[in-house]
Amino acid sequence: MIINLINNDYKFDISNTAILFYPRISVVDDSDGKKLTVSLDGNTAYAEYNDNGILYRSNSEVDDSLYDGPRCACVRVAFDVFHQATGLRPPWGLLIGVRPVNFYLKMSDIHGDSCEEVLEKSYLVAPEKINICRKAVEMRKSSVDKLSEDSYSLYISIPFCPSRCKYCSFVSYSTEKEKKYISPYIETLCSEIKKTAETAPHRNPLTVYIGGGTPTCIEDCLFERVLNQIRESFDLSDCFEYTVEAGRPETITEEKLCIMKKYGVNRVSVNPQTLSEEVLFTAGRKHTVQDFFKAYSLAKEYGFDINIDLIAGLPLETTESFENGLKKIIELSPANITVHTLYIKRAADYGLDSSLYANTDPEAVTQMVSTACNLLEKEGYFPYYLYRQKNTVGNNENIGFSKKGKECAYNIYMMDDIQTVYACGANAMTKIVKNGSIDRSCGTKFAYNYIRNNGEKNK
Ligand code: SF4
Structure with a gap:
């Protein structure tokens, strides 16, 4: 898969997201006929994904209340086009390389009562996984x-x-x-x-x-x-x-x-x-x-x-x-x-x-x-x-x-x-x-x- 970036620098995160959907893919060549372009224009992230001639598109506003709003929007649109193409929806959403309980606590510090809504809507974490994090936080007290x-x-x-x-x-x-x-x-x-x-x-x-x-x-x-x-x-x-x-x-x-x-x-x-x-x-x-x-x-x-x-x-x-x-x-x-x-x-x-x-x-x-x-x-x-x-x-x-x-x-x-x-x-x-x-x-x-x-x- 070839990944093109325009006005953003999130190749590492986007590549890791691609691997969630295509575990054995190489993200450095195009021999598989897959090409993804992610661009950031003003306050909106866009993704266009060409999977062997079939085109998928997505766009999403940057959420300024997030500490990583632009990164999150770019990865989210990549996640969305891969979801459209494969039908898969990895339940941990955009949480890659972070410890879920620590991330839950961090979100809870920043967003208080709306922490779980942020995890679900912005980071695309499935409700059952949020549920596990909430219980683990209670159990560790x-x-x-x-x-x-x-x-x-x-x-x-x-x-x-x-x-x-x-x-x-x-x-x-x-x-x-x-x-x-x-x-x-x-x-x-x-x-x-x-x-x-x-x-x-x-x-x-x-x-x-x-x-x-x-x-x-x-x-x-x-x-x-x-x-x-x-x-x-x-x-x-x-x-x-x-x-x-x-x-x-x-x-x-x-x-x-x-x-x-x-x-x-x-x-x-x-x-x-x-x-x-x-x-x-x-x-x-x-x-x-x-x-x-x-x-x-x-x-x-x-x-x-x-x-x-x-x-x-x-x-x-x-x-x-x-x-x-x-x-x-x-x-x-x-x-x-x-x-x-x-x-x-x-x-x-x-x-x-x-x-x-x-x-x-x-x-x-x-x-x-x-x-x-x-x-x-x-x-x-x-x-x-x-x-x-x-x-x-x-x-x-x-x-x-x-x-x-x-x-x-x-x-x-x-x-x-x-x-x-x-x-x-x-x-x-x-x-x-x-x-x-x-x-x-x-x-x-x-x-x-x-x-x-x-x-x-x-x-
Ligand atoms: S460390 Fe655990 S997994 Fe590895 S050989 Fe020993 S018992 Fe098996």
């Missing part, structure tokens, strides 16, 4: 109230997994193949935890989150070494939420759960991603549905708050199998259920072999997400955080649902960038949040370099 000026959270990364899932785009190492790195990695990690506590303004994190990877896939003694280092380095008396993302059910054992209990962990993720055996197998996960139920009931016996992750859009998942799986999970009554949308990145196997997800129908994935929203709300779960990534199937979002009072505060703080996070480990991002600005520094991406650099961070 009690966690936000716990923040004080110098409070912070602690994130620890253990980037190893029993095997690599085919959709994975994280930097994570299979314990089988990269076993030799685990022990030196944990040593480096423990010294970084110690150093971090020494440089933090005080030693009392509000929340702790151990993620990865699958932190529970390492040997018990190494796992305990990390939890012990955290306890020795920090004062956990103010820490009201301590999560371990156990993730893969086959790594959850009585021994691991006992260690977690001993060190004050109170929240655990047990993630089947799907309750279909064939979907699990195709995704390269080396556990069964039965493994998940066993791990869940074991974690429940130990009294943890449990989060369960599901992915909408995995190859071979149907709307029926997704809904059936979700219903079985709701019957378990976990504290949190997080619904992710499959997204494809080059680092993942699915990114390398497009035939693996070629049959994933975006409309079906959109239906899975919408079924999840409806079913979960009926059963007393409410959205409390959400984020969107590029390249998700059907341009859908990831939503964390929670029973009231069981929201994961760390997810809210981290996702909305409203609290400092000290992060230790390879590829772990420390964010110092101060006076509305964020200073970021990241641990070396790969575990072997992290070990070699002694855990030094890159700015």
Whole structure:
């Protein structure tokens, strides 16, 4: 597609909008017979779109009450001609590359009671998505109230997994193949935890989150070494939420759960991603549905708050199998259920072999997400955080649902960038949040370099 601009400079936003409608399009050549012209003349934006000889037109007034009125009008007319040509209407409208809850709050600050009208009319956000944002804003309140000026959270990364899932785009190492790195990695990690506590303004994190990877896939003694280092380095008396993302059910054992209990962990993720055996197998996960139920009931016996992750859009998942799986999970009554949308990145196997997800129908994935929203709300779960990534199937979002009072505060703080996070480990991002600005520094991406650099961070 060729994009011509007249009197405006919004190619980046307009290109991203084109990709919403035509996910595999190139916006730098015209071999597909598509040409878009967007012009800004005085107070009006115009779009003319030629799709293989069929012409679509749109125009819209610039709304001066918007902080980005001219940009918004230009992108809106582009959105409109693509809508006319395809019949599609991406439900997040013009919100690309922004965090929906943060944007809702910003609009609410600027426009007060008419915020939702502005989101719907000017930014073309569908009412059901506005509804999710409103609920998430309500649900996050009690966690936000716990923040004080110098409070912070602690994130620890253990980037190893029993095997690599085919959709994975994280930097994570299979314990089988990269076993030799685990022990030196944990040593480096423990010294970084110690150093971090020494440089933090005080030693009392509000929340702790151990993620990865699958932190529970390492040997018990190494796992305990990390939890012990955290306890020795920090004062956990103010820490009201301590999560371990156990993730893969086959790594959850009585021994691991006992260690977690001993060190004050109170929240655990047990993630089947799907309750279909064939979907699990195709995704390269080396556990069964039965493994998940066993791990869940074991974690429940130990009294943890449990989060369960599901992915909408995995190859071979149907709307029926997704809904059936979700219903079985709701019957378990976990504290949190997080619904992710499959997204494809080059680092993942699915990114390398497009035939693996070629049959994933975006409309079906959109239906899975919408079924999840409806079913979960009926059963007393409410959205409390959400984020969107590029390249998700059907341009859908990831939503964390929670029973009231069981929201994961760390997810809210981290996702909305409203609290400092000290992060230790390879590829772990420390964010110092101060006076509305964020200073970021990241641990070396790969575990072997992290070990070699002694855990030094890159700015
Ligand atoms: S469990 Fe998570 S981090 Fe590990 S390979 Fe699978 S998707 Fe990647």
